[in-house]
């Protein structure tokens with residue numbers, strides 16, 4: 347595949363189809379549900395986990411083999427069966443309809459890969475090797491998980507609130523930019539790395555008030 351263009355896709359409420367109901371399908375479905383996608387699954391059988399989700403109405407399930415009509419009204423597709431020829435067909439028919447499609451066992455057939463992700467609230471760090479080594483992506487993710495703890499999610503949320511406030515109140519773009527830059531200085535990051543969340547927050551809030559009240 348050519349060099350990939352990374353994006354953060356909003357899936358809330360969007361119909362997404364997963365073809366196949368095995369272990370890999372289950373992992374992909376969990377990450378789709380975490381983004382509030384509307385998930386439909388088509389497969390002759392489901393893992394126990396997926397069965398439970400279907401019974402609770404968290405996912406829509408059609409028991410059976412894939413057929414092209416399954417793509418109707420769909421925004422994004424994951425071809426996750428254990429049969430190459432089925433996955434290839436799903437990819438081809440999805441691409442004919444200009445859909446987003448991920449193929450779990452033969453990446454170049456689809457048009458997107460799923461990266462490994464470190465999630466910290468609104469902050470997400472995605473690692474992709476353009477399909478070359480999922481295991482390397484996973485290893486790097488594990489390193490980053492140690493380096494960027496849950497406090498970064500809290501910081502991202504706090505900065506989001508402050509920024510929204512600033513965008514509403516400060517018209518001068520240069521001034522706005524200066525305040526935003528002052529919020530995330532080295533000291534704030536050092537405090538966070540040391541687990542001093544409260545002190546880091548205080549520093550951010552002080553920098554904000556100082557920046558806003560300066561002439």
Ligand SMILES: C[C@@]1(CC(=O)O)c2cc3[nH]c(cc4nc(cc5[nH]c(cc(n2)[C@H]1CCC(=O)O)[C@@](C)(CC(=O)O)[C@@H]5CCC(=O)O)C(CC(=O)O)=C4CCC(=O)O)c(CCC(=O)O)c3CC(=O)O
Nearest residue numbers: 450451453459460461462474475476477479480481483484
């Ligand atoms: C191309 C891609 C397609 C896609 O988008 O699915 C793909 C393809 C394949 N994966 C395979 C195997 C494994 N995949 C993992 C794990 C993950 N795989 C993920 C993504 C991707 N995997 C996409 C590329 C991402 C990139 O650009 O780097 C992660 C990051 C995200 C996720 O899937 O949610 C998730 C990390 C989970 C986490 O966050 O920890 C592990 C390790 C493990 O399970 O621990 C193994 C076993 C070790 C190994 O083989 O390396 C095989 C061979 C299958 C076989 O042997 O039959 C293929 C097929 C092939 O490459 O041909």
Ligand SMILES: NC(=O)C1=CN([C@@H]2O[C@H](COP(=O)(O)OP(=O)(O)OC[C@H]3O[C@@H](n4cnc5c(N)ncnc54)[C@H](O)[C@@H]3O)[C@@H](O)[C@H]2O)C=CC1
Nearest residue numbers: 366367368369370371388389390391411412427428450451
């Ligand atoms: N992308 C990734 O991260 C990884 C990909 N893989 C690859 O993913 C594939 C799937 O792996 P698993 O989930 O472990 O396999 P699995 O054997 O557990 O599940 C396969 C599923 O596909 C369904 N299926 C078969 N034919 C179908 C059809 N015509 N229509 C609809 N559903 C159909 C089966 O009912 C079953 O639910 C394998 O080819 C494997 O090589 C494996 C590990 C990681």
